[in-house]
Amino acid sequence: MSKRISEEDKIPFTEHLEELRRRLIISVIAVAVGFLVSYFFSKQLFEILMRPLIVSLPPKSTLIFTSLPEAFFTYLKVSLLSGVFLASPVVLYEIWAFISPGLYGHEKKYVIPFVIFSSVFFVGGALFGYFVVFPFGFKFFLGFATDYIRPMPTIKEYFGFCAKLLFAFGVIFELPLFVLFLSKIGIVNDRMLRKQRKYAILIVFIVSAILTPPDAMTQLMMAGPLLALYEISIWVAKIFGRKPLPEEDEEEEVKEESEEEPGQDNPSGDGSTDPEAHEGLSPEEESEISDK
Numbered sequence: 001m002s003k004r005i006s007e008e009d010k011i012p013f014t015e016h017l018e019e020l021r022r023r024l025i026i027s028v029i030a031v032a033v034g035f036l037v038s039y040f041f042s043k044q045l046f047e048i049l050m051r052p053l054i055v056s057l058p059p060k061s062t063l064i065f066t067s068l069p070e071a072f073f074t075y076l077k078v079s080l081l082s083g084v085f086l087a088s089p090v091v092l093y094e095i096w097a098f099i100s101p102g103l104y105g106h107e108k109k110y111v112i113p114f115v116i117f118s119s120v121f122f123v124g125g126a127l128f129g130y131f132v133v134f135p136f137g138f139k140f141f142l143g144f145a146t147d148y149i150r151p152m153p154t155i156k157e158y159f160g161f162c163a164k165l166l167f168a169f170g171v172i173f174e175l176p177l178f179v180l181f182l183s184k185i186g187i188v189n190d191r192m193l194r195k196q197r198k199y200a201i202l203i204v205f206i207v208s209a210i211l212t213p214p215d216a217m218t219q220l221m222m223a224g225p226l227l228a229l230y231e232i233s234i235w236v237a238k239i240f241g242r243k244p245l246p247e248e249d250e251e252e253e254v255k256e257e258s259e260e261e262p263g264q265d266n267p268s269g270d271g272s273t274d275p276e277a278h279e280g281l282s283p284e285e286e287s288e289i290s291d292k
Contacts, residue, residue: 023094030090034083042075045082046155049162052134053153056142063155074155081163085126085170089119110184118177125173126166133165133221140217165218168211172226179233183241190238193230200230 038045050063065071084091093115100111145151182188193200204226205219212218 020098023098027087027091027094030087031080031083034086035079036083038082038086039076039079041082042079046075046078046159049078050158052130053138053158056135056138057151058142058145061151063153063158065155070154070156074159077159077163081166085123088122089115092118092122110181114177114181118174121173121177122170125169125171128173128225129165129169133169134162137218137221165212165222168222169225171211172207172222172229175226175229176233176236180236180240183237186242188237189241190234193234193237197230201227204230 053063065074093111096111096114142151179188179193183190204223208219208223208226212222
């Protein structure tokens with residue numbers, strides 16, 4: 001098998017750092033441009049962001065702010081959030097361009113599909129959180145209000161809650177695409193993903209606990225879609241992943257059989273043989289065999 005990078009094509013570490021710096025600068029400029037464009041519509045964008053909560057709030061309830069600059073800085077943060085989503089195709093392209101020198105030539109051709117689909121999945125994940133998770137979650141949380149307990153959320157707390165969930169859902173919706181890429185280059189396959197399912201479930205709940213606010217309901221709302229995406233990723237790897245070579249397939253089957261049937265020749269593991277083999281032996285002979 002040929003090497004991915006020949007000795008002549010190897011890049012010094014300092015040039016890697018320079019390349020990384022250049023990619024980061026381009027990404028920051030793209031986000032800054034998206035921020036400036038979004039700032040002109042910051043009030044409208046925040047009204048759209050508030051809509052799922054406003055619909056769920058009791059009549060005549062509103063959001064509040066408790067410090068003078070809070071509303072101003074919230075509008076800036078909304079513009080930055082929108083700028084990141086607008087610049088996501090550029091940012092994702094820069095990520096791909098940075099890692100592409102370490103790939104084979106036939107793997108580099110996936111750059112355009114990767115940028116397009118990863119952008120769609122990132123924005124689609126955020127839209128899923130906005131249209132599906134937000135209405136259900138807000139109704140659940142506001143259901144604890146009574147005549148003596150009135151919800152009075154601040155715009156700062158609400159934006160922080162929404163921004164974290166929108167980013168989290170955008171990132172986790174990249175899972176099938178990420179698995180597709182890894183399966184195409186032969187790092188993972190559907191057998192491996194099925195075998196590691198129990199560990200994946202544990203990791204899903206840990207990731208959900210980290211990415212979401214500290215309450216069980218929000219964690220479950222993220223863990224559920226993430227588990228579904230993991231199952232979808234298994235089928236993506238099975239259908240579109242690199243097909244193993246015949247000898248690799250045979251080695252995998254032998255390995256699975258050896259793991260499924262440990263100690264088949266001697267299940268008891270105590271050095272004893274089949275009891276039927278002792279039939280017809282004298283007590284002295286059986287004693288000698290057991291001592292051995």
